[in-house]
Amino acid sequence: MSTGSLDKLARLAGADTPPPRWLYNNRWPGRTRKLLQIAYSLLSWLTARGNFLTLKGERLTATSGHVEAFSTASLSIVAQGALVLRKASLSHLANELAIDPxxxxRTYLADADVLVVLATRNNTPVVIHVADDQMRGDRYRQGSEWAREAFSRSGNDHLIPRIIDYRKHPVGWMLTQQRLPGRMIRAGSLSADALVAHVSAAINALPASNPTGTCQSNHAGRKITFTPGLFLSLLENNHLRTFVQEPIKRIEAWLSSAQFETTTAHRDYCFSNVLFSEESASTPVITGIVDWERAGLGAPVGEDALYFAAFAFAHWRGCSPMTVLCMIWDGVQEPTLERMLDMVRTRFKLTELALGHLSIYLWLSHLVRQTDGISRWTEMNRLEWLLQPSQSARIWMEKNPLSET
Structure with missing residues (x-):
């Protein structure tokens, strides 16, 4: 976790000096570092002369998670790890963000130097993302536009937040969007039946079919697309090439020959990016789908649905999502998982073979995201993300040659 988001919050609030980055780095601090953080805040508080802002959060010292801001402080609060910013104020923060004072x-220290603020503007609930990277904001805006177009075909575009404002600020690129109602739910907190019900709601919210982008071939209205070099970064990586060569060849052949429609994919469709109605009901209701930064066109229909089912079951069971994909290839009969996979197959008219190929596609797509951090993989990461999936996928491919699909 980077200190960039904390730095942005301090600057937006008007602090004369942002907290030193060496003191708030990207890992949970040890006892010595935490004592230094307390000493820094105590010194700031004593020299602020009443002109300060206090930040408090359970994981503030690790620069992540929800952070509350106060205009008061005490010795006990500072001793618990709160951060005092001199010459900062809530009014300055409101003015810089153009929100109702x-x-x-609510502020969140998010990933990759992104600060997230939940507030109101002209009495309208909004979410503001502040980031250094303009390309990230561009991707989010474009992804949201693609999503609204895709979901409008089924009358569900109200699930996609509208972009209100996007501009350059001295602290970073600032994207303001509509804040949708609802709450996030943890998969691990649900019973098996409740988990299946929530997954069903999430799958049914997706467009059943929505051709997009430039397509090759057209047979009875079924369209396909294939992006050459989709997994090129994996083949260029010496740590991965041996394990992914055959799966990539197989998926490229499948994508080029299969007859299916393509759609806009969220590509991080999971419980943490879905809002559910706060009203108690026996049937879960989706009220919003957020974070479209990774969205893309030309995805095989069913990609998001399988992603949601696999990650939901993994979080519920307490295992790696890659382990869930292996369960699909290995034919492991797990009743709760099978109920969710059946929803995916039925909703998007997928055969067992198509589901197996789509699982390989998801595994390879996940590896593409991980290539920059491979050098930091633990042996457990290597086992879960590479060795076990490559072995299970290889055995599955041998049992299910493409010529028979």
Whole structure:
């Protein structure tokens, strides 16, 4: 976790000096570092002369998670790890973000130097993302536009937040969007039946079919697309090439020959990016789908649905999502998982063979995201993300040659 998001919050609040980066780095601090953080805040508080802002959060010292801001402080609060920013204020933060100053504001130190603020603007609930990278904001805006177009075909575009404003600020690129109602739910907190019900709601919210992008071939209205070099970064990596060569060849052949429609894919469709109605009901209701930064066109129909089912079951069971994909290839009969996979097959008219290929596609797509961090993989990461999936996928491919699909 980077300190960039904390730095942005401090600057937006008007602090004369942002907290030193060496003191708030990218890992949970040890006892010595935490004592230094407390000493820094104590010194800031004593020299602020009443002009300060206090930040408090369970994981503030690790620069992540929800952070509350106060205009008061005490010795006990500082001793618990709160951060005191001299010459900072809530009014300065509200002015810089162009939000209503008298309403509740929630701030989050997010990943990759991104600060997220939940507030109101002109009495309208908004979410503001502040990031250094303009390309990230561009991707989010473009992905949201693609999603609204795709979901409008089924009348569900109200699930996609509208972009209100996107501009350059001295602290970073600032993207403001509509804040949708609802709450996030942890898969691990649900019973088996409740998990299946929530997964069903998430799958049914997706467009059943929505051709997009440039397509090759057309047979009875069924369209396909294939992006050459989709997994090129994996083949260029010496740590991965041996394990992924055959799966990549297989998926390229499958994508080029299969007859299916393509759609806009979220590509991180999981419980943490889906909002459910806060009203108690026996049937879960989706109220919003957020974080479209990774969205892309030309994805095989069913990609997001399988992603949601696999990651939901993994979080519920307490295992790696890659282990769940192996269960699909290995034919492991797990009743709760099978109920969710059956929803995916039925909703998108997928055969067992298509589901197996789509699972390989998801595994390779996940590896593409991980290539920059391979040098930091633990042996457990290597086992879960590479060795076990490559072995299970290889055995599955041998049993299910493409010529028979």
């Amino acid at each position: 008298a309403t509740s504001t």
